[in-house]
Amino acid sequence: MNSLSSMIEVADLTHSYGGKEILKGLNLSIARGEVFALIGPTGAGKTTLLRIIDLLETPGSGEIYFDGICVPRSGKQRLEIRRRMSFIHQKPQVFNSSVYDNVACGLRWRGEERDRIAEKVDGILETVGLEGYDSRDARTLSGGEAQRVALARALVLEPEVLLLDEPTANLDPVSTAKIEHLIGDVARRHNTTMIMATHDMAQGQQLADRIGVLIDGTLLQTGNATDIFRSPRNEEVAHFVGMENIIEGVVVANNEGIATVSVGSNPDGIGIQAVSNYPARQEVYACIRPEDITLAPMMHRSSARNSLQGRVARVASNGPLSRVQIDCGFRLVALVTRVSAEELNLQEGSEVYADFKATAVHIMERNASR
Numbered sequence: 001m002n003s004l005s006s007m008i009e010v011a012d013l014t015h016s017y018g019g020k021e022i023l024k025g026l027n028l029s030i031a032r033g034e035v036f037a038l039i040g041p042t043g044a045g046k047t048t049l050l051r052i053i054d055l056l057e058t059p060g061s062g063e064i065y066f067d068g069i070c071v072p073r074s075g076k077q078r079l080e081i082r083r084r085m086s087f088i089h090q091k092p093q094v095f096n097s098s099v100y101d102n103v104a105c106g107l108r109w110r111g112e113e114r115d116r117i118a119e120k121v122d123g124i125l126e127t128v129g130l131e132g133y134d135s136r137d138a139r140t141l142s143g144g145e146a147q148r149v150a151l152a153r154a155l156v157l158e159p160e161v162l163l164l165d166e167p168t169a170n171l172d173p174v175s176t177a178k179i180e181h182l183i184g185d186v187a188r189r190h191n192t193t194m195i196m197a198t199h200d201m202a203q204g205q206q207l208a209d210r211i212g213v214l215i216d217g218t219l220l221q222t223g224n225a226t227d228i229f230r231s232p233r234n235e236e237v238a239h240f241v242g243m244e245n246i247i248e249g250v251v252v253a254n255n256e257g258i259a260t261v262s263v264g265s266n267p268d269g270i271g272i273q274a275v276s277n278y279p280a281r282q283e284v285y286a287c288i289r290p291e292d293i294t295l296a297p298m299m300h301r302s303s304a305r306n307s308l309q310g311r312v313a314r315v316a317s318n319g320p321l322s323r324v325q326i327d328c329g330f331r332l333v334a335l336v337t338r339v340s341a342e343e344l345n346l347q348e349g350s351e352v353y354a355d356f357k358a359t360a361v362h363i364m365e366r367n368a369s370r
């Protein structure tokens with residue numbers, strides 16, 4: 001890691017609350033202008049990490065580098081560095097005053113001129129789509145509007161680093177889309193470095209250049225969206241990113257990069273074809289995303305494709321999609337459109353073929369280290 005080229009770097013960061021280790025030796029480097037999404041389940045330590053990066057808390061051990069500067073554990077320099085960052089909370093935070101005053105307050109603290117403040121506030125309210133809201137009492141705003149005020153208040157100060165802690169977790173879909181659009185826009189136009197905690201994987205995928213998966217205080221994997229969603233490093237990451245089918249098996253043959261993995265409890269097992277270089281006898285998990293499985297009434301014969309016979313165990317429809325559990329000698333979950341489930345007349349006990357490409361199977365070593 002090179003701390004000179006990164007905007008934020010954390011090294012061997014550890015933090016405990018009441019004797020319980022919450023962050024366990026994190027190393028992370030975020031480049032200037034990068035949008036980094038921190039994803040992970042509730043309680044993983046996302047907020048704690050953001051608060052430590054924002055210098056609201058001092059870590060138990062480890063270092064933080066801000067723009068190449070090793071941040072001291074106390075003293076005036078911490079405040080100077082804090083001023084170069086802004087933090088957006090999960091719950092929109094507005095002051096008990098007008099929208100204008102909410103946005104202007106930081107500029108006033110900085111002692112900017114009145115006219116200059118007015119110009120900046122007008123500009124930023126337009127950016128967040130709240131022009132004309134100046135005199136509204138901020139407490140009367142909807143959650144989405146309040147979060148846009150919070151963003152305006154942060155952005156008007158032109159922070160070099162913007163930390164966002166699940167900024168849309170409490171918002172409806174329309175407000176969420178507006179905030180996401182705004183975040184994307186700021187990233188593109190202002191080249192602001194952003195670190196955004198989210199448990200919404202689609203949001204991470206849509207907005208971030210790079211994603212880090214934080215589970216139980218450990219950064220288990222960092223990479224681009226394709227790495228994380230298609231090639232999770234271990235079972236915990238696979239689970240979290242929605243690889244619902246994680247099937248235990250053993251490689252029985254490998255023919256020029258197409259592995260045959262024996263799965264299921266039958267003595268002979270069922271063979272799944274997967275693109276992988278693991279050799280015979282390697283113990284693995286075969287991972288398949290449910291949306292990569294299609295269902296058909298007949299076997300589909302084609303190379304580098306799997307077509308497994310099974311019986312429907314359960315169909316659960318939710319909106320336009322149906323989640324179908326199939327017993328193929330092992331359990332497989334497929335996510336298909338409701339229309340196709342109806343066309344196939346899928347019911348408990350129906351015979352069906354589960355179809356998926358060898359390239360849709362991600363092979364993970366069993367007992368892979370964390």
Ligand SMILES: Nc1ncnc2c1ncn2[C@@H]1O[C@H](COP(=O)(O)OP(=O)(O)O)[C@@H](O)[C@H]1O
Pocket residue numbers: 017018022040041042043044045046047048049
């Ligand atoms: N101030 C605190 N005192 C004690 N425990 C805390 C405090 N803040 C967070 N924790 C604990 O630290 C863990 C991580 O919390 P948090 O960083 O909020 O996770 P996340 O944001 O990923 O949901 C949780 O188990 C939480 O209960």
Ligand SMILES: [Mg+2]
Pocket residue numbers: 046047048165166
């Ligand atoms: Mg949190």
